[in-house]
Amino acid sequence: MVPHVPHGGRRAGAAGRGDYPEGVTQTPEQPTAHRPVLVVDFGAQYAQLIARRVREASVYSEIVPHTATVADLLAKDPAAIILSGGPSSVYADGAPFVDPALFEAGVPVLGICYGFQAMAQALGGTVAQTGRREYGGTALEVSATGTVLAGSPEQQTVWMSHGDAVHAAPEGFDVLATSEGSPVAAFENRERRLFGVQWHPEVKHSPLGQKALENFLYEGAGLTPDWNPGNVIAEQVERIRAQVGDARVICGLSGGVDSSVAAALVQRAVGDQLTCVFVDHGLLRSGEAEQVEKDFVASTGVRLKIVDARARFLQALAGHTDPETKRKIIGREFIRVFEDAAREVVAESGETGSEVKFLVQGTLYPDVVESGGGEGAANIKSHHNVGGLPDDLQFELVEPLRALFKDEVRAVGLELGVPEAIVWRQPFPGPGLGIRIIGEVTAERLDVLRAADAIAREELTRAGLDREIWQCPVVLLADVRSVGVQGDGRTYGHPIVLRPVSSEDAMTADWTRMPYDVLATISTRITNEVPEVNRVVLDVTSKPPGTIEWE
Known part of the structure; x- marks a missing residue:
């Protein structure tokens, strides 16, 4: 179960002091009671990403497990509830479900992906397999903007990840959008303040996703952006x-x-x-x-x-x-x-x-x-x-x-x-260089890696890349050797791996496209100054599938 710990944040990109939405003031020593937006986690690794996007909208949020009862949820006096995505099929045995009583409580609710389907099923809609899965960027046709899609163009790209789809909206709900694999890709009952979308607005691959979330928070739920x-x-x-x-x-x-x-x-x-x-x-x-x-x-x-x-x-x-x-x-x-x-x-x-x-x-x-x-x-x-x-x-x-x-x-x-x-220091793992040595950790291997790491960090700083690169693990493949030639002689040394990545939150990451001249300088210095190393390689794997650290 994810612990109920308060959290807050700036809008995306804010880095310095005072970067708050217009009209929001900083009150660091005056705790205020914020009714939470509860994110109900249906087992998705990105449930926390939804809470993160809510916080970027300067609204207080907490995560709760899908096993929480309606009474548990209402006891927290939520200002709104968001139902996350998840890996299950709503009609499968043992799949998480939503108690229909939740929708009679008068709390604004937004369903996302699995949460959208569970919401539709609980309210009497129809969910089934379409025979066509949608993963990744998907064309969306918006037929009515409603509340969540206010300001949206008729055609846009959204990020989908589902095999089931809502075929019929619950009674009293307006269908707002469709896609090739989703007969009902978004719906709402504005009077009851109930909304749902099939896609993932929380990921950056849905370009208008943050706008949709903010529409729900500000217009659908009537919340004020005052969390920082x-x-x-x-x-x-x-x-x-x-x-x-x-x-x-x-x-x-x-x-x-x-x-x-x-x-x-x-x-x-x-x-x-x-x-x-x-x-x-x-x-x-x-x-x-x-x-x-x-x-x-x-x-x-x-x-x-x-x-x-x-x-x-x-x-x-x-x-x-x-x-x-x-x-x-x-x-x-x-x-x-x-x-x-x-x-x-x-x-x-x-x-x-x-x-x-x-x-x-x-x-x-x-x-x-x-x-x-x-x-x-x-x-x-x-x-x-x-x-x-x-x-x-x-x-x-x-x-x-x-x-x-x-x-x-x-x-x-x-x-x-x-x-x-x-x-602004680059993240460094608690286990330190112990998990950047692939193989047994020894004092000699640590000395080799420490020297190579110092060179890489020095050159990244000299090139002004410290803020551009989220993290650059330097990894020693201690149990691997390769043949090289240095000083007209044969060497049999270790390879060093450079792992520069760009990320917002370490949940996902992409490898950083570093200037070739910086890479060349790092490689030349390491192979010249660290005798045990005769090869420097670049890791160009995103996360997923690879984690940022090798171990």
Whole structure:
């Protein structure tokens, strides 16, 4: 079940302070009660993307599982409800269904894809297979614009993904659009404030999708766009204080944007009750530890404890090559180190009888989804801070960013005053270089990868590509060798893989079309300056099918 954590964000593309819709003011320390738009998750990996688009419209949203009853939903006093897509057929045995009582509650509802079909079935419409599946870009014919399609042209392209279709709309509903494979591609009953579309307006491949969602929110549901990152700060500060009370808290600080923003939020909430712990596990890139002290600690004044655990992690990882095993080992050892650090924090305080009860983590929603944390979502890989946590965890977790995407975290970080050098830093995984070495992790292999990574990062910065590229993992194929020639002699070295990607939220990504001269410079420097490497290759795979990190 996806946890009910408040979240907020700017409109798409907003990067700095004050970029709010006209008439919306920033009130970071004045929490307000926002009635939520509930996104009912029918098992789609992109249910959170719907909530993200709602937040881009500056409207507060939460995700709830499809197993929630109508009473559960109404108990949250929703301002509107959106039914997500999903992999099932509405007429299949055991398929999720929608209780018709939901549509008698007077709450505005929008059904999307599977949610649209479940809505039609519950209201007496007809859903069946058409014999023609629609996947990807699809031509839509708009016959009546209604509320959701207001301002839409008669012909447009939308993103479909379905094998079933609504053949007849429920009684009292107007059909707004059709496609070749969808006799009823959109309908509405404006009087009852019930709306539905067969396509996915939440994905960027539906160019007018955000407009359709905003039409539903603003016109169909009558909502005001007044949710922003300031609300996230105020709401989370309030929740953290309620959760922590006067207990001691430690935070695993890596120097990346996620842990830094999480630490800044918790510090805002509980002040000196927080001690940040920076674990040097030996899997860091060049200069990581120095950046933490120089940028984050210097700007925030947070209490920092540095733990040298390099030997411990390398010993635990010795002999292991399976990616899931490595992730779980790293997650386990992180927790064990934090437990030791917690005892030291208490001892250093001189306060007898006190203990550290809480551990802050910079967990984001993509971590949760890929670790199988969404309702019906597959376990793609266990993130060290989600699926990799040990069963005997002695801390209660504080995860104020768990329902946010990376760009939303950056917006919150800017509001909190986190240094821009950290806010705009390329994402770096918690397991570090340990999951960028394909094969066993050793000190020698880490040195090779660290040197190659430093060159790539230096050249990307020199070329001014740090903001254009979302992330550029540098991967060492440690168990692969190839023949080369250097200095008129034969070499048998390792290949390095460059994985530059562009993304908004890490849920989907495409490989970045980098200038050839930058690639050439990186390749030349790595093969000249890192003796163990004689080949540099470029990964041109999108996500899906490939994840951003190789492991």
